Amino acid sequence: MLTKVASSLILLIAAGLVSSAAIAAPGAHGPGGEHLDAPASSNASGLARLPDGSVNVPKQAQRRMAIRTVMAHEAEHPLTVELNGRIGIDPNAGGRVQAPYAGRIEPGPKGLPVAGQRVEKGQLLVRVRPVGEAIERGNQQAQLAEIRANRTLAAQRVQRLESLEGTVPQKEIEAARAELTSLIGRERAVGASIGGSEAITASASGIVASANVLSGQIVDAREVLFEIVDPNRMVVEATTTDVTLAGRIAAATLTGIPGVELTLLGGGRSLRDGALPVNFRASAKDASLAIGQPVTVVAKLTDKVKGIALPAEALVRNPSNEPVVWIKSGAERFIAQPVESRPLDAKTIVVTKGLAAENRVVVSGASLINQIR
Numbered sequence: 001m002l003t004k005v006a007s008s009l010i011l012l013i014a015a016g017l018v019s020s021a022a023i024a025a026p027g028a029h030g031p032g033g034e035h036l037d038a039p040a041s042s043n044a045s046g047l048a049r050l051p052d053g054s055v056n057v058p059k060q061a062q063r064r065m066a067i068r069t070v071m072a073h074e075a076e077h078p079l080t081v082e083l084n085g086r087i088g089i090d091p092n093a094g095g096r097v098q099a100p101y102a103g104r105i106e107p108g109p110k111g112l113p114v115a116g117q118r119v120e121k122g123q124l125l126v127r128v129r130p131v132g133e134a135i136e137r138g139n140q141q142a143q144l145a146e147i148r149a150n151r152t153l154a155a156q157r158v159q160r161l162e163s164l165e166g167t168v169p170q171k172e173i174e175a176a177r178a179e180l181t182s183l184i185g186r187e188r189a190v191g192a193s194i195g196g197s198e199a200i201t202a203s204a205s206g207i208v209a210s211a212n213v214l215s216g217q218i219v220d221a222r223e224v225l226f227e228i229v230d231p232n233r234m235v236v237e238a239t240t241t242d243v244t245l246a247g248r249i250a251a252a253t254l255t256g257i258p259g260v261e262l263t264l265l266g267g268g269r270s271l272r273d274g275a276l277p278v279n280f281r282a283s284a285k286d287a288s289l290a291i292g293q294p295v296t297v298v299a300k301l302t303d304k305v306k307g308i309a310l311p312a313e314a315l316v317r318n319p320s321n322e323p324v325v326w327i328k329s330g331a332e333r334f335i336a337q338p339v340e341s342r343p344l345d346a347k348t349i350v351v352t353k354g355l356a357a358e359n360r361v362v363v364s365g366a367s368l369i370n371q372i373r
């Protein structure tokens with residue numbers, strides 16, 4: 001009888017414990033700080049964002065997500081600054097082809113070059129046949145007719161004097177010949193301006209970046225017909241309001257465009273739209289750059305800044321749009337840490353506030369951890 005009573009008592013106590021857990025008051029916490037009223041996680045993979053904002057990532061998931069961490073070490077790094085710039089033509093490796101005067105475009109023996117086509121220096125690109133207003137052309141034709149008539153008379157005079165050689169002074173014969181030569185030259189020049197054409201050749205070897213002509217098109221004097229660039233040698237023109245910046249730049253890179261080597265050429269000393277130009281020579285073997293393309297130049301200065309250098313992919317943003325990095329606080333637990341940072345180069349940032357030495361920071365897979373909800 002005593003045994004049955006004891007068994008019933010144990011069952012009642014167990015039922016009471018279960019019911020008390022089931023009806024835990026809102027906000028109740030367990031001994032480990034966990035929420036007793038939170039529903040049990042139904043995520044079979046174990047990936048979960050905990051109530052305190054941290055994230056639980058099992059070991060197997062960490063391997064699948066290729067998560068890598070490094071120990072944070074504080075050191076001094078060169079200070080950097082971001083500059084807005086544009087890609088331009090290197091004057092020593094490219095050039096522009098312009099019309100010398102108003103005229104009509106005529107294709108060369110190989111047709112009209114198109115953008116992307118390679119040309120060699122001195123290659124015939126197009127021919128320009130001069131055109132003018134009706135009155136101007138009429139005056140030129142009248143002048144040509146007069147010159148031809150005078151040339152005919154001069155030729156007859158030379159022929160007559162040469163037949164009387166020995167009876168007329170030699171200087172008269174030479175003067176007549178000189179006059180005839182002058183009239184022949186004037187006839188050729190005026191005739192070419194009316195019905196001739198001028199060959200337009202490539203000013204440099206490279207790729208045709210832009211072609212602005214069609215067969216039969218009428219162009220004005222000094223109009224740009226072609227732009228030729230060397231894709232491996234370009235110029236980046238950045239702008240700054242700091243007149244001392246050019247003298248403090250040690251190295252520079254382009255954000256988001258790997259494989260481009262920048263060499264500082266110098267900074268201007270004349271304001272343009274309230275800013276000074278800073279020019280770099282861009283040498284690229286595999287990168288594709290276009291004239292006028294906007295770029296961001298990360299200039300590394302001789303000044304130093306103290307902080308923790310990390311790969312740029314380690315920096316992500318939380319739901320409040322704050323920059324954060326993920327710190328590994330346990331074998332499967334990661335915590336988002338707000339930080340202040342600035343770019344060190346195109347692939348690296350330096351964290352100046354928010355991290356302590358010896359923090360284990362996620363440097364690969366941070367964006368995947370940031371998406372776990």
